[in-house]
Amino acid sequence: MELLKGAPVSAAIREWAAEEIKQLQGPVPKLAIIRVGEKPDDMSYERSAVKKMEAFGLRVQTFVFPKDISDEEFKEAFQKINKDPAVTGILLLRPLPEQIKEKEIEAMIDPGKDLDGISPVNIAKVFSGDPSGFAPCTAEAVIEILKANNISIEGKRAAVIGRSMVIGKPLSMLLLKENATVTICHTRTKELPEICRQAEILVAAAGKAGMVEESWVSDGAVVIDVGINVDENGKLCGDVDQASMESRNLLLTPVPGGVGAVTTAVLAKHLIQAARSNVLQ
Known part of the structure; x- marks a missing residue:
């Protein structure tokens, strides 16, 4: 048996990212990580994502909401982040608590900021073979x-x-x-x-x-x-x-x-691609 380790793959993506960041105009791309509650799995992935973004020279900000936040309150807060021009991409940690209508949140997210491919638009692109959308x-x-x-x-x-x-x-x-x-x-x-x-x-x-x-x-x-x-x-x-x-x-x-190890590197790659798309628009 030979192991296919993720570290070399992540390192190659990091080299690509370094060159891409040099060529980007404007501020360094910023990731918004949105977490509801204190689930250990979510917190572990959040720490991993923050560490990777910082290692890649990217900006990251976490938004943490209480587990019992209402659907209305969360949607209002989510929309502010979603529409913030300073936010290049969004990572929403799921599943959300049962009181929040998750499908409605998925429909709300800006497809251009939807780095983990949860919006109906990006899902449709993945299933139709359109490379312009973000896959999970x-x-x-x-x-x-x-x-x-x-x-x-x-x-x-x-x-x-x-x-x-x-x-x-x-x-x-x-x-x-x-x-x-x-x-x-x-x-x-x-x-x-x-x-x-x-x-x-x-x-x-x-x-x-x-x-x-x-x-x-x-x-x-x-x-x-x-x-x-x-x-x-x-x-x-x-x-x-x-x-x-x-x-x-x-x-x-x-x-x-x-x-x-490669998943968080792909997240960073998607963040840079989102920033590049914003420049071209």
């Missing part, structure tokens, strides 16, 4: 890892375990755009291990710790583990049982240190 950062991070490691996607059999609008579905569309033959799977798919064994590129994004076992993977496969879970010992782990893969002839992204 994690989905795009998978493509970045494959390309950075010179892994051919065209013509390959790809299986994606997961059907969420955050990763599974948009990633399937991105792989299809690269001319892969894609099978979308999920935890209720019949004969799932057999389908996975047929895949040359296997993406695990079901959110179930250690779900993908050694017997599910064929020799020579590229396995991208998008899962972020906590095992019985309190340690971070993915959807792939990495320990069982040690003696296998395959490529695997580790957890941690794999896709997650």
